[in-house]
Amino acid sequence: MHFPSMNVLVQVAVVGFLTGGVYALMAAGLTLIFGVMRVINIAHGALLIFSAYISYWLFTLYGIDPFVSVVVSIPILFIFGIIFQRYVLSRVESDPGLGVLVTFALALTLEGVMGSLWESTGRSVRTAYTSEVIKTTLGAVNLRLPVVRIAGLGAAVVALVVLFLLLKYSNTGRAIRATIQNRNAAQLMGVNVNRIQAVTFGVGLATIAMGGALFSLIWSFNSGSHEEWISKMLSIIVLGGMGSLPGAFLAALIMGVVEAVSAVVMTSYLSPIVFYLILFLTLIFRPQGLMGVKIRKG
Amino acid sequence: MKWFKSTAILFVLIALVLTACGGGGNAAGNNNNDMGNMNMNDEATEEATEATTEETVDEGPIVIGASLPLTGKFSEPGTAAKQGYEVWASIVNENGGMLGRQVELVILDNASDQDTAVADYEKLITVDEVDLVVGPFSSFLVIPTSEVAARYGYAFVEPAGGAPDVFNRGLTNIFFAQPAPGDEQAIPFINYLLSLPELPATYAVVTQDDPFVLGVMDGIKAELEKAGSELVFDEIYAPDTTDFSSIAIQVADLNPDLIVGGTVFEDSVGQIRAYQDAGYQPKGAFFTTGPSLPGPFKEALGDATEGVFAAISWSPTAPGYQNAEMVARYLEMFGGEAGNIPEDVANAFTVGQVLQQAVEATGTIDNTTLIDALHAGTFNTVVGNLSFDEVGRPQGSFMLLQWQGDSFKIVAPADRADTEAVWPKPEW
Numbered sequence: 001m002h003f004p005s006m007n008v009l010v011q012v013a014v015v016g017f018l019t020g021g022v023y024a025l026m027a028a029g030l031t032l033i034f035g036v037m038r039v040i041n042i043a044h045g046a047l048l049i050f051s052a053y054i055s056y057w058l059f060t061l062y063g064i065d066p067f068v069s070v071v072v073s074i075p076i077l078f079i080f081g082i083i084f085q086r087y088v089l090s091r092v093e094s095d096p097g098l099g100v101l102v103t104f105a106l107a108l109t110l111e112g113v114m115g116s117l118w119e120s121t122g123r124s125v126r127t128a129y130t131s132e133v134i135k136t137t138l139g140a141v142n143l144r145l146p147v148v149r150i151a152g153l154g155a156a157v158v159a160l161v162v163l164f165l166l167l168k169y170s171n172t173g174r175a176i177r178a179t180i181q182n183r184n185a186a187q188l189m190g191v192n193v194n195r196i197q198a199v200t201f202g203v204g205l206a207t208i209a210m211g212g213a214l215f216s217l218i219w220s221f222n223s224g225s226h227e228e229w230i231s232k233m234l235s236i237i238v239l240g241g242m243g244s245l246p247g248a249f250l251a252a253l254i255m256g257v258v259e260a261v262s263a264v265v266m267t268s269y270l271s272p273i274v275f276y277l278i279l280f281l282t283l284i285f286r287p288q289g290l291m292g293v294k295i296r297k298g
Numbered sequence: 299m300k301w302f303k304s305t306a307i308l309f310v311l312i313a314l315v316l317t318a319c320g321g322g323g324n325a326a327g328n329n330n331n332d333m334g335n336m337n338m339n340d341e342a343t344e345e346a347t348e349a350t351t352e353e354t355v356d357e358g359p360i361v362i363g364a365s366l367p368l369t370g371k372f373s374e375p376g377t378a379a380k381q382g383y384e385v386w387a388s389i390v391n392e393n394g395g396m397l398g399r400q401v402e403l404v405i406l407d408n409a410s411d412q413d414t415a416v417a418d419y420e421k422l423i424t425v426d427e428v429d430l431v432v433g434p435f436s437s438f439l440v441i442p443t444s445e446v447a448a449r450y451g452y453a454f455v456e457p458a459g460g461a462p463d464v465f466n467r468g469l470t471n472i473f474f475a476q477p478a479p480g481d482e483q484a485i486p487f488i489n490y491l492l493s494l495p496e497l498p499a500t501y502a503v504v505t506q507d508d509p510f511v512l513g514v515m516d517g518i519k520a521e522l523e524k525a526g527s528e529l530v531f532d533e534i535y536a537p538d539t540t541d542f543s544s545i546a547i548q549v550a551d552l553n554p555d556l557i558v559g560g561t562v563f564e565d566s567v568g569q570i571r572a573y574q575d576a577g578y579q580p581k582g583a584f585f586t587t588g589p590s591l592p593g594p595f596k597e598a599l600g601d602a603t604e605g606v607f608a609a610i611s612w613s614p615t616a617p618g619y620q621n622a623e624m625v626a627r628y629l630e631m632f633g634g635e636a637g638n639i640p641e642d643v644a645n646a647f648t649v650g651q652v653l654q655q656a657v658e659a660t661g662t663i664d665n666t667t668l669i670d671a672l673h674a675g676t677f678n679t680v681v682g683n684l685s686f687d688e689v690g691r692p693q694g695s696f697m698l699l700q701w702q703g704d705s706f707k708i709v710a711p712a713d714r715a716d717t718e719a720v721w722p723k724p725e726w
Contacts, residue, residue, distance in 0.1 A: 008551045015543045015575075060597075120374045121594045122564030124571075131574040131602070146543075146575045219540045220564040220598070224371060228538045263544035268535045269507070271544075 004264050010141040012260045018145065020256020021153030022218065024249040026211035026229070027236040028160055029204030035180040035243030036200040039089065039099035043106035045230030047205055050110055051077060051212020052221050053118060059125045059216075066125055066213040067151070073209040081205035085198040093197075107226060114223035122220035130217065152214045159210050160249060163203070167245075176200055180243060239279050241292020250290055254278070359402035360395070360663055362387075362653075363428035365418030365443065367435055370410030375642045376435045379457055380405055382646025383432065385627050389620070390650065396657050404428055408439065415439045419446040429663045432649050433472075435642060437461035437480070437510050444472050453668045455653050457645035461509040465689040471665075473672050475648040476611045477681050477694035481513035483609040484558075486698035486710045487584050488521045490607075491556075494721060498555035498581060502531035504545055504569060505560025511586045515560045518584075530554050539565065546572035553578065559585040567598040574602060574726055581722035583607065589701060593638045596704070603701040605723025610699045610706075612644035612681045616714055619678035620651065637705055648679040 003009075030044045054073040055066040064072075084106070092098040132147040167173035175196045178186040187193045215221065236255055240247030255275050262274040282290060364383060367376035387401045395401055404426055408415035415434055422428045423446070431447055433440050433456020440459025447454040448471045455473040460480030464472060478485070491497060501522060505515045512534070519529060530552045533545055542565070549557065550573070557580045559569050566588025573580075582605075589595055589608035596603055612618070614625045614636040624647050625636050655678070656671045657663055676685040685693045698710035700719050709719035 004548060005551060008547055011547050012544050015547070019541065019543070115369065115373065119377075120371065121591070122567060122598075123594075124567065124598050126598055126600055131571065133575055133577070144575065144577050220567050221540075222564070225540070228540075259541075260544045264548055268533060268539060268545055 007141050008264060009261065010138060011143055012264050013257055014138070014143055014145065015149065016257040016260025017253060018149035018153045018256070019218075019260065020253035021156040022149065022211070022214050023232070023236060023256055024252035025152070025156035025159055025207060025214065027233040027240075027248045027252055028156075028163065028245060029207035029211075030233050031237040031240065031243055031245060031248040032163075032176075032207070033201055033204040034237065036176055037085075037089070037093070037099070037197050038096050039093075039103065040096075040234070041201075041204070042100055042104040042230060043110060044103075044204075044208060044233060045226030045228075046107040046110040046114075047077065047208050048212050048215060048229055048233075049221050049223065049226045050114060051209045052216040053114055053123070053212075054209075055213045055216040056118075056123050056125050059127070065127060066216050067155075070210055070213045073213065074206045077205040077209040078202040081202035082198045085201035086194075089201065090194060090197065107230070111223050111226060118223065120222045120224065122222050123216075124218075124220045125216045127217065148214075148217045152218065155210060155214060156249075159207060160245065163207065164245065166203075172196070172199060235275065235279055237289075239282055239289055241289030244289065244291040247289055247291030359400040360397070360430065360657075361402045361404055361426070361428045362430045362432060363404045363406075363419070363422030363426060364432045365406045365408045365415045365422065365434055365439075367410035367415075367439065368405075368407035372410040372435050372439075375458065375640065376407075376410070378640035378642035379435045379646040381628065381632055382457065382643040383650060385624055385631060385643065386647045386650030386654075388631065389623060389627055390654060396654055397661065397663070408434065410439075412439060412442050415443050416446055419443045423447070423450045423452060430653065430657075430665070430668075432646075432653065433457060433459060437464050440464055440472075441467075444469055447471055451669075452665045453653075453656075453672060455649045455672065457649045458642060460513075462513045463509055465691050468689075470673070470688065470690070471669050472690035473652065473686050474690055474692050475652050475679070475681075475684065476645055476696075477684070477692055478611075478696055479691050480510045481517045483514045483586060483696050484518045484521075484584065486609060486696055487607055488518065488525075490698055490710050490719060491522070491527075491582075492525060497525055498527055500528045500530045500552075500554040501556035501558060502533075502549050502552065502554040503529065503558045503560065504531070504533050504535070504542075504549065505558075506537055506539070506562055506565055507534050508537060508560070508562060511560035511562065514586050515558065518558055527556070535565075537562075540568060542568045542572035543575060545569075546576040546578060549573065550576035550578035554580065556580055556582045556584070559583070559588075561585045561588045563588045563591055563594070567595070570599055570602055570606070570726060579725045583723060583726075589706060590641055590699065592705060595701075599726075602726035604703075604726065605720055606701045606726075607709075607719075608699050608706070609696040610641060610708075611696055612641050612648075613697065613699070613708055614639055615716070616697065616708060618680040618682055620647075621680040624680055644680050648681055648684070651679045652677045652684060 026048055030041055033041050051073050055069045058064040058069040059066060088102060089099055092102055129147050133144040136143050167177055175191045178191055179193055179196050183193055236251045237248050240251030258275045259271050263271040366380050367373055383403055387403050391400050406418040408418050422431060431452050433454055434443055435458045437459040440456050441463055444454045448469045454471045455475055457475055460474050460476055462481055503515055505511050531549055559566055566585040584607040589606050590610045628639055628643060656668050660667050660671045673686060676683055682694055697708050697714055699706040700709045707716040709715050
């Protein structure tokens with residue numbers, strides 16, 4: 001273990017914070033889907049990579065910026081989510097374990113399809129602003145903030161605020177929240193739970209479309225990349241509290257900063273261990289996660 | 299019902315044993331080329347076997363088996379290796395085959411998995427009874443599969459396993475068909491650095507935890523230490539690392555003259571982008587793999603490729619036996635542009651050339667004879683003349699490439715260079 005200069009430490013922490021924002025957007029849909037359906041969508045990572053490929057494809061073929069191509073990828077993922085939930089997932093809803101298996105099958109199918117379409121070469125989108133940075137100072141520390149990651153955090157905040165407002169003030173949002181709190185009671189109050197589940201799955205996938213666009217600008221990916229990312233996203237939503245959007249946001253920021261700082265204090269090889277240590281300790285003392293609620297059985 | 303179940307299992311077991319015995323008998327009957335596998339005590343059986351097989355086998359093709367990573371993590375280089383083998387077989391067959399017999403390839407997909415690869419070679423040798431085998435892609439798969447080939451006495455010419463562990467297990471059936479072992483990949487770059495008026499005073503090594511690149515990095519560190527350059531940062535990262543911002547910020551803070559990246563491909567892109575973000579501008583940059591994949595490297599990095607060095611075993615324009623013919627046939631069979639043909643195609647083609655010349659020189663496909671011939675001979679290939687030492691290490695050297703403009707150029711050794719290297723490199 002070694003302690004780097006203050007300049008390095010602050011710079012790394014700030015970039016880690018920005019990265020955490022992107023993680024938040026990637027994990028938001030996963031926690032929302034779990035909240036409503038009690039199903040862990042293992043295909044979330046594969047759908048993230050699929051969205052990144054849509055952005056990559058539209059950029060490479062037509063020069064469409066990933067921030068613009070979400071106009072295409074969000075509806076595609078939203079509609080796919082509704083259809084998949086309505087005609088596949090809903091048929092196994094009585095057994096959440098089976099639901100996990102079905103989404104796992106979707107992940108493997110997507111991996112195969114993406115592998116045959118785009119091969120295994122790592123891809124990423126390189127725009128005119130890819131290597132642009134904003135230079136600023138924080139006290140005595142000189143900071144270089146990558147524009148793409150600032151945009152990532154900004155987009156994550158906007159997307160999560162829109163999602164929050166929808167959940168808080170729209171009728172569908174109220175119905176989603178009611179379903180999260182108590183599915184049977186919501187149904188008794190006249191909420192069409194089946195429809196709400198399909199819409200939630202669609203909305204969850206729509207957020208991943210946004211996450212995928214940002215992902216394509218920051219990191220390289222290939223069809224097999226989803227495995228490492230689904231484990232990262234699952235860790236985030238468990239730490240934040242399964243089903244809690246603010247919890248996922250907080251946990252994602254923690255992960256971004258902890259990962260980055262521990263990589264320079266220890267080594268990048270050991271940095272994931274620190275996050276998992278925090279996760280274990282949180283689960284010991286607060287099993288429902290940072291902002292999750294305890295579910296009473298019965 | 300319990301007795302029924304037990305009886306059924308017993309029947310299945312008996313059937314399996316009988317099938318296995320049948321397979322064994324068939325194996326003896328079909329392979330008269332591998333003397334090591336024959337029962338020398340039973341002369342009558344041997345004579346009968348030879349009589350049968352001389353009639354049938356000599357008219358049939360020479361079957362060559364391989365297990366390649368056609369899916370999974372290494373699917374791209376694995377597919378390129380398959381194309382290389384197919385281009386070679388196509389040219390050989392067009393020219394009358396080997397020893398007057400056509401060549402037939404049996405290529406299995408091991409999904410980039412070691413256990414599957416091992417099982418595939420077991421199957422190729424014991425069930426399919428192929429005449430010859432050739433290697434898979436990368437040291438990761440070559441190391442376990444070469445043991446299988448050794449167990450059955452098969453020669454194992456392979457295109458992409460050059461890590462130190464390939465050669466230090468006492469096996470004598472391996473022949474690595476590249477100009478030099480992996481850990482010598484950076485020697486042309488070291489020689490270039492030593493020829494500079496001023497050696498980089500400081501350098502950093504940022505490498506993936508991969509047996510191949512770690513071997514190369516050890517070689518570089520030993521040579522630069524000897525020459526007097528100071529290692530100021532040395533980091534090994536996990537193979538699934540995608541974000542290099544923390545590493546890059548540390549490197550930028552130390553600002554070494556030279557950055558050496560032990561990369562496989564995606565990580566070379568990730569590292570360079572992170573160095574750009576962190577504002578790190580070295581005088582020189584060398585990456586093991588990445589810059590040698592021209593299309594994807596340029597697409598991901600644009601002008602940031604300028605001045606980046608890497609080692610390469612082959613170039614479509616470099617002189618080499620049958621190189622122009624291989625390039626033309628590849629483009630005919632698979633399309634694309636010569637500049638984008640993966641190096642792995644040429645390495646697999648080299649395997650075929652080496653094997654063919656050994657077979658034709660000895661006039662046999664007996665693996666024991668071939669192993670001796672492969673140790674003794676010198677072979678003309680697309681990557682230059684190749685010969686092998688007692689453990690199959692090739693006795694040649696890599697070429698040094700540097701990105702200049704829209705493509706990379708060969709800058710060393712002098713007799714194969716397209717142009718001179720640029721130092722220090724422009725900013726990325």
